[in-house]
Amino acid sequence: MKKITVIMPVYNTAEFLQESVYSVMNQTYNHLELMLINDGSEESCTELIEQLSQEDARILPLHINENKGVGFARNLGVEKASHDYIYFLDSDDYLPPHTLELLVNHINDHDMISGSTILTTTKVESTDIKPEATRVNQTLEKSFDNISALNRLIKLDFIKSHQIKFSEEVTCYADLPFIVDMMHHLNVTETPMIKEASYSKRVRNDPISNPALVQLDANKKAVDFLTVYLFLKDNYKNSDQINMFLDDHLLSYYKLKHHLFYQDQATLPLISAAVQKSSTQPKQKLNSFVKAQWKSLKNENYKKFIQQTETEILLKDIKTALSGRTKLKTFLYKKVFTRLPLKEKSIVFESFLGKNYSDSPKNIYEYMLENNPDYQFIWIFNKKREIPGNAKQVKRFSLQYYYYLATSKYWVSNSRIPLHLNKREGNVYLQTWHGTPLKKLVFDMNEVYSANPKYKGHFFEQSRRWDYLISANQYSSDIFKRAFKFDKQMLEFGYPRNDMLHSNIKETNAKKVKEKLNIPADKKVILYAPTWRDDDFYAPGKYKFKLMLDLEKMKNELGDEYVILLRMHYFIADHIETTGVEDFAYNLSKYDDIAELYLISDILITDYSSVFFDYSNLKRPILFYTYDLEKYRDTLRGFYIDMEEEVPGPLLKSTEEIISAISNIEEVERQYEDKYARFYNKFCGWEKGHATEKAVQTVFKD
Incomplete structure (x- = not known):
């Protein structure tokens, strides 16, 4: 049997390396060796290379003390190789199980045979069924059109006899000299290609922290x-x-x-x-x-x-x-509106992508309305709303939207401004954010399971516009600096939206909210506020949610004493069904300000939403409905804290457990009293009810 040397340069790709290596070692054609060439990787990646080499004698580690580039590493691999064929594989890509077998079986007397390349953002499970091979002949120009040496089985003697090498002078396009030399010496007009011999080329989701060569400047x-x-x-x-x-x-x-x-x-x-x-x-x-x-x-x-x-x-x-209309508005924004004079006392507010009037932008607006009335205020909404004051309401993505974003000095938002709207010189952007993080964020996430595989790159570009970022506690500040790569001014006063939770008249405010919502005065209130699941999307930005609580059973058991308010995450676009339990379950997913719902709630039920950090300011009981804890923690996101050890309430898996905990809520409070106190000190210690005032005084300077 002919033997293949697979050459894999490795440079700081620990998160992908195991998957890539196993895809080689699990090939149906196993007469091979894998040369792992460590091109000056950091310690964690170097240790992983050594660990993998201990698992299979066919894995040969070769270490270079400093990073010299993929061209040098591949040339070194060819120099050290001594078998029949060479195959190049990048350490963030992987192979279906039959790729090498298909190539070996059809190379015959040719000096080179190629396969096909598939771009992928996530691992795709391969079938064990060997595909039928479709062989086609390609012209030399067509075969090498992608100017890549990947997914080609090449006779080692051919490479060595003609001294074909990769460039060691450049970081990118090191393959081009190798490809051109191959074309020059092959001495044929066509080369064979097997379509089913596929190569999965990963499009990395993080072009910032450790980009692939194609993602470099x-x-x-x-x-x-x-x-x-x-x-x-x-x-x-x-x-x-x-x-x-x-x-x-x-x-x-x-x-x-x-x-x-x-x-x-x-x-x-x-x-x-x-x-x-x-x-x-x-x-x-x-x-x-x-x-x-x-x-x-x-x-x-x-x-x-x-x-x-x-x-x-x-x-x-x-x-x-x-x-198109949107393209025309974008053109006017960039070429016309951003060249108009900047209005020094004009502020644009937006909360949750224009979906409601809420959160920290609302608090900042209302404070300024009372204390800085000489400013011009613009609120961005998807549809017109009743709000206090004389703010101009602008429909999101209307022509006015582009005009006011371009000409207002200040932007205040708790989410991201669209990527295509560049912030002009002189703009000041206050990013209030929307919660203390439990789930891993952006650059702390290994994989991206959401609808946008370019999420990290887009987030990085959008967050470069932020001049100020609000943080609720030291824990958040540390995470934001790392996960957002944020290096500007952090406002460490607590969240303005939580000021009302420390107000001297919070009980009076709660009574008014309860009356406005027609909630019976003699009923206690349960608030259910879960988050969204990254993988449950049906279109970019639109997520599904299946209600896993049995509302009918809860009504039968708890309805005499309680009502339940349903408050879904703003990403969740599906209608929540409450037919048959309308007098018990109130769907308030579109209610503007969740902080007002905190005030009237006696118990919070949540899962992995950051709402429990805010709700803890009230020191009221919290139940965690974590029926999919293992999947969410270990697959989708990962957590910053150990939920089983740190959260101030029980982790429950079923409606029955929820009902039991509510029926014995005083016992639950006693059981978690000490844990709640530690949690409050760590996450709510900065919240004193003055965050709005301090943020305004810092950002809006005349």
């Missing part, structure tokens, strides 16, 4: 591409095939990234030199813009090139703007 990638292009053009002056291949990729790259070369003028000499070396007759057709820019670059007329590119981009932006 665009200017860095441009410099590396042009550097390699110029080197290869000099080395293959006499090969028409290679020159055409390189020129075609230069033009494709230029069309895709042309905006880089006028924004970062340091790259202009490089792109100009590349254009001068390119063919005057590229295979791809040139549009009039590219022809003109190409000519200016060839003549090193950078000023003219910049003017031409700016004109092209403007015309394309106008064309895009005229293709």
